[in-house]
Amino acid sequence: MDEIEESEWYLLQNYRERILPLRGILLNLDFTSIEKYDEGTLELFIRGGKKKIKFNEESEKQFKSIIQTDIISKLMMLVEDAVIFMESRRRNVSFYSIVTNSDIDVGLVIKEFFENLEKLSTNELWEIMSYVDVNSTNWETSEDARLVEKYLTINISEMRRLLSELKEFSTTNHPLFKRFKHAGFPVFPAVNSPKSLDFMKNFDHCSAVLMKENILDDVVYVPYSDDVIKSYHIIASGLQKIIHDIVNNRIITIERQTSGMLPNVSHDSEKLSVEEWNRYGEIRKKFYEQNPLRNDLPRTLNLPKPDKENMKWYCGLDDFLTRSIQFKESQNKEMYRLNASTDY
Numbered sequence: 001m002d003e004i005e006e007s008e009w010y011l012l013q014n015y016r017e018r019i020l021p022l023r024g025i026l027l028n029l030d031f032t033s034i035e036k037y038d039e040g041t042l043e044l045f046i047r048g049g050k051k052k053i054k055f056n057e058e059s060e061k062q063f064k065s066i067i068q069t070d071i072i073s074k075l076m077m078l079v080e081d082a083v084i085f086m087e088s089r090r091r092n093v094s095f096y097s098i099v100t101n102s103d104i105d106v107g108l109v110i111k112e113f114f115e116n117l118e119k120l121s122t123n124e125l126w127e128i129m130s131y132v133d134v135n136s137t138n139w140e141t142s143e144d145a146r147l148v149e150k151y152l153t154i155n156i157s158e159m160r161r162l163l164s165e166l167k168e169f170s171t172t173n174h175p176l177f178k179r180f181k182h183a184g185f186p187v188f189p190a191v192n193s194p195k196s197l198d199f200m201k202n203f204d205h206c207s208a209v210l211m212k213e214n215i216l217d218d219v220v221y222v223p224y225s226d227d228v229i230k231s232y233h234i235i236a237s238g239l240q241k242i243i244h245d246i247v248n249n250r251i252i253t254i255e256r257q258t259s260g261m262l263p264n265v266s267h268d269s270e271k272l273s274v275e276e277w278n279r280y281g282e283i284r285k286k287f288y289e290q291n292p293l294r295n296d297l298p299r300t301l302n303l304p305k306p307d308k309e310n311m312k313w314y315c316g317l318d319d320f321l322t323r324s325i326q327f328k329e330s331q332n333k334e335m336y337r338l339n340a341s342t343d344y
C-alpha cells in the first residue's frame with residue numbers, strides 16, 4: 001500500500017467510523033430538542049441550573065425556526081461531504097486532495113456537480129459507487145453476469161433518484177445555509193406564513209432570508225411545519241446511507257486491492273426474486289474469497305506531536321479562567337455597592 005492510498009484509507013476509515021455517526025448524533029440533538037419542547041420536557045442550563053423551557057407563542061416560533069436553520073445547515077454540510085466523495089471517485093483521486101488543494105474552489109465543485117447532475121452517465125455513477133466492472137470480470141456463467149448487472153443497475157437507478165432529490169433540497173436551502181455561516185445572519189425567523197397564498201397554507205411560519213443589498217429586492221422564504229421536520233428526517237437518513245455506501249465501498253476496494261466491489265445492500269430488493277437474491281449472495285461470497293483482504297493493512301496512525309504555537313488559546317486557558325472569575329467577582333461587588341447606595 002503506497003503512502004497516498006494509505007492516507008486515503010485512514011481518512012475514509014475515520015469518516016465511516018467516527019465522523020459520519022457523530023454528524024448524525026448532532027442532527028438528532030436538534031430533532032430531539034423540538035420533540036422534547038413539544039412534550040414539555042426540554043431542559044436547558046440557565047444561570048448555572050437546569051430549567052424546563054416554555055416560551056410564549058412568538059418565542060416558540062423563533063426557537064423552532066433557529067433549530068430548523070441548524071438542521072438545514074447540518075444537512076447541507078452532509079450534502080457537501082457526499083458531493084466531495086462522489087466527485088473524488090469520479091475523478092479517481094483522494095477526496096483529501098480536493099479539499100486541501102488551494103486552486104480548487106470546493107463551493108464551485110459542489111455547484112457544478114448539481115448543475116451537471118443530469119449529464120452524469122451510468123458509467124460515472126458506477127465509478128462513484130466503486131462497483132465491479134461486470135464485463136471485465138470472469139463469472140461462472142453468463143447468467144451470473146446478467147444477475148450482477150441487474151443487481152447493480154437497480155442500485156444505480158435508486159442512486160440517481162436520491163441525487164435528484166438532494167439537488168432540489170440543496171438548491172432550495174442553499175440561500176439560508178449561505179447566510180447562516182456568514183457574519184450578521186440577515187434572516188428574520190418566524191415570519192407569519194401568508195395563508196392567502198395557496199402553496200403556503202400548510203405551513204406554520206417561515207424564515208425570511210435576505211439576499212440583496214436592498215432588503216426588499218430578493219427575499220427567500222423557508223417554511224416550517226411538522227411535515228417539514230419529518231422531511232428532514234428522511235433526507236438525513238438517505239444522505240447518511242449514500243455517504244456510507246460510497247465511503248464503505250471505496251474502503252473495500254482498497255482493502256482487497258480490487259478495481260471494484262460487490263455490495264451487500266440492495267436499494268430496491270423487491271425487484272429481485274428470492275432465487276436471484278440467494279444466487280447473488282453466493283456470487284458475492286465467491287468474489288470476496290477470490291479477492292481476500294490484503295495483508296499489509298496499516299494498524300496505527302502515528303500523528304505528529306502538538307505544536308504549542310498553534311494552541312495558544314488552550315495553553316493559556318488557566319489564565320483566561322482566572323481572569324474571568326476575578327472579573328465576575330469584581331462586577332458582583334460593584335453591583336452590590338450600587339444597589340446598596342440606591343436612593344429609593
